[in-house]
Amino acid sequence: MRLSPTADHIYHYSNRETGHNIMDNEHQEMHGEQSHLPPHIERSQSSSSSSSVDHEHDSHIHQPTPIRPRLPSRKSSGPLVVPRDSSAVGPIDTEFGPDDVRAMSPRRTSEDIEALGREAREELKRHAKALQESLITIFNRIEAVREEHDKLDNNNKFLQKYIGDLMTTSKITAPPSKGKK
The missing domain is CATH 1.20.5 (Single alpha-helices involved in coiled-coils or other helix-helix interfaces)
Structure with missing residues (x-):
């Protein structure tokens, strides 16, 4: 995603030969600022045989990097400590309506509970009998x-x-x- 330059953002480019960060000339002209850094120096023909290709390649490599705007200030959420004698202390009982999914979990009847208990006892007896046979x-x-x-x-x-x-x-x-x- 490419952002267009605005007056609110400062864009920096890096000069590969000198290693200096130079402000964009358009930004300097808009705000009347004078840079204390040297202007961007192009490569001479003697330093590289393909300088025109390198210069075009350099301009495509360096994308402007916008500075992130400040976050708005937030209000304090207040103290997290609650006095002991406050009415807010203690568990909160929640009531679920008849259409609430949490209230629709399957409920077991006394017959279901007895059947589960019988099955558990029978399984326990089978297990105990197997252990006794193993011990014998x-x-x-x-x-x-x-x-x-x-x-x-x-x-x-x-x-x-x-x-x-x-x-x-x-x-x-x-x-x-x-x-x-």
Whole structure:
């Protein structure tokens, strides 16, 4: 969107070679202002082979930038703190008319509430029964592992006793070893 220059706005252009911001000449003439900055300097033919093309390109690149007008002043909205004994303190009960959408939400009857309660209790019972069955399965597995452990422990003790008996009988029946002379 392009804005046309008016007397209320100041437009600045940037000189690419010097880096100075220069006021538009039309604005200076309208307000009788004298600029302390040097005027826009065009490039000479020796500095660039395509200076006429660059000059046309430069004028299209730099768009005037208007300065935003001031916002109107606003009045204070007043203090946000309300005294404790004020009548404005406390919840505000809102009444909804019969045609208000917020009043049209579905209302549940006592039969609906009882049916929902029954369904919730049945679901809870099913869940509790599943948990009990799971606990019984875990308990049975623990008992089976305990029985297997006891069986292995008894077999281990029997083997230790058997090996000990074999060692004592082998010492008794072994021929006497030749001692040193």
